[in-house]
Amino acid sequence: MIPHNLPTLGAEEQGAAIRVLQRNWVAQGPEVEAFENELCRFLNIPDGHAVAVSSGSAALYLALWALEGKKKRIGLPVYSCAALRNAVGLVDGIPVYLDCGEESPNINTDDAGKAGIDILIAPSMFGIPVCMPETMNVKVIEDIAQSLGAMVSGERIGLRGEVGICSFYATKLITTGGQGGAVISKNKVLIDKIKDYREFDCRDDSKLRFNFQMTDMQAAIGRVQLKRLPEFLEKREQLFEIYSSAGIELLEPSTPSHIPVRYRAVVRCSEPMVLIKRLSENGIRAIIPLERWELLDNPHDYSNAEMFSWTSISLPVYPELSPLDAKNIGTIIKESL
Numbered sequence: 241m242i243p244h245n246l247p248t249l250g251a252e253e254q255g256a257a258i259r260v261l262q263r264n265w266v267a268q269g270p271e272v273e274a275f276e277n278e279l280c281r282f283l284n285i286p287d288g289h290a291v292a293v294s295s296g297s298a299a300l301y302l303a304l305w306a307l308e309g310k311k312k313r314i315g316l317p318v319y320s321c322a323a324l325r326n327a328v329g330l331v332d333g334i335p336v337y338l339d340c341g342e343e344s345p346n347i348n349t350d351d352a353g354k355a356g357i358d359i360l361i362a363p364s365m366f367g368i369p370v371c372m373p374e375t376m377n378v379k380v381i382e383d384i385a386q387s388l389g390a391m392v393s394g395e396r397i398g399l400r401g402e403v404g405i406c407s408f409y410a411t412k413l414i415t416t417g418g419q420g421g422a423v424i425s426k427n428k429v430l431i432d433k434i435k436d437y438r439e440f441d442c443r444d445d446s447k448l449r450f451n452f453q454m455t456d457m458q459a460a461i462g463r464v465q466l467k468r469l470p471e472f473l474e475k476r477e478q479l480f481e482i483y484s485s486a487g488i489e490l491l492e493p494s495t496p497s498h499i500p501v502r503y504r505a506v507v508r509c510s511e512p513m514v515l516i517k518r519l520s521e522n523g524i525r526a527i528i529p530l531e532r533w534e535l536l537d538n539p540h541d542y543s544n545a546e547m548f549s550w551t552s553i554s555l556p557v558y559p560e561l562s563p564l565d566a567k568n569i570g571t572i573i574k575e576s577l
C-alpha cells in the first residue's frame with residue numbers, strides 16, 4: 241500500500257542520533273541551542289529568537305501563556321487541528337471559533353477583527369499562507385506547523401504576528417524524531433520569557449514553570465532535517481506538479497505573492513469517499529484531510545468548514561513518493577472525476 245504520508249529519515253539522521261548517544265549528553269544541551277539558531281537563520285531572524293520545545297501543542301500553549309491569554313477571547317479556526325483547542329483550554333482562554341473561506345482552508349483574518357478577539361491563532365493550512373493585513377488590532381500567533389518555508393512577499397512566513405509556532409511531529413514537513421515544536425518571535429522579550437518558563441529546574445524562586453524541553457537527541461535529528469528541508473520541499477513541488485499536469489485542480493493560494501509549500505495536495509470533489517475507495521483498490525491511501533467530526537465546534541454553524549470536510553481529499557505528496565506512483569495516482573483521479 242502506498243501510504244498517505246511518511247517522514248523522510250535516512251543515514252544522516254541515524255548518524256546524528258548515534259553521535260548524541262556516543263557523547264552521552266542526551267538532555268537539552270548544545271544540540272538544542274544549535275537547532276534553535278539554525279531555525280532562526282532559516283527564518284531570517286537573529287540568533288536567539290527561537291525556543292525549541294517538546295511539541296507544537298506545547299509551543300502554542302507557551303505562546304498563549306506569554307501573551308497572557310488567560311480569560312481572554314482567543315480566535316481560532318474551526319477547520320484546524322485539535323491542538324489549537326487544547327492549548328486555548330489549557331491556558332484557560334475563551335475560544336471564539338471562526339469559519340474558513342469558501343475557497344480557502346484558511347480563516348479570513350478580517351472576521352477576527354470584527355469578532356472582538358484579543359488574540360488570534362492563525363494557521364496556514366495545508367502549506368497555503370493565510371492572508372494577513374499589514375496591521376491587525378489583535379495579537380496574532382502565526383501557526384506554521386503545516387507551512388514551514390512558505391513565503392509571502394519574498395519572506396518566509398511565521399513572523400507576521402507577535403509570535404509564531406512550529407511543529408516537528410513525525411508527519412509534518414520536518415521532524416525532530418517524532419515529536420517537537422518551536423516558538424519564534426522578532427520580540428526577544430517574549431522569547432526570553434518563554435525560555436525562562438521552560439527552564440524549570442534548579443530555580444530559586446517559587447514561580448510556576450513546566451518541563452516542555454526538547455532533548456539533544458531530538459534536536460540533532462531536527463538539525464539534519466532542517467538542512468534537508470529545501471530538498472524535501474523541492475521533491476514535494478515536483479510531485480504536486482505531476483498532479484497538476486495530469487489536469488487535476490489542487491488547492492492553491494489565491495494570490496501570486498503567496499508562495500506555498502506542498503504539505504498537502506488537496507482536491508475538491510463532490511464525492512471524496514468514491515475516490516478514496518477507488519485509490520484504495522489500487523493500493524493507494526488518500527484521506528479526507530479534516531473530517532467533519534474533527535472540526536473544533538458544531539459543524540452546522542460553519543458552512544464553509546463543513547463543506548470543506550465533505551468535499552476534500554488529500555493525495556500522497558511526501559518526498560519519497562516516486563514520480564511514477566504520482567503519475568499513476570494522477571491518472572486514476574483524472575479517470576474518476
Ligand SMILES: *Cc1c(COP(=O)(O)O)cnc(C)c1O
Pocket residue numbers: 295296297298320321323324363383385386406407408409419420421
Ligand atoms: C500538528 C499541528 C499542531 C500541533 O503540533 P503537535 O506537534 O502535533 O503538537 C498545531 N497546529 C497545526 C496547524 C498543526 O497541523
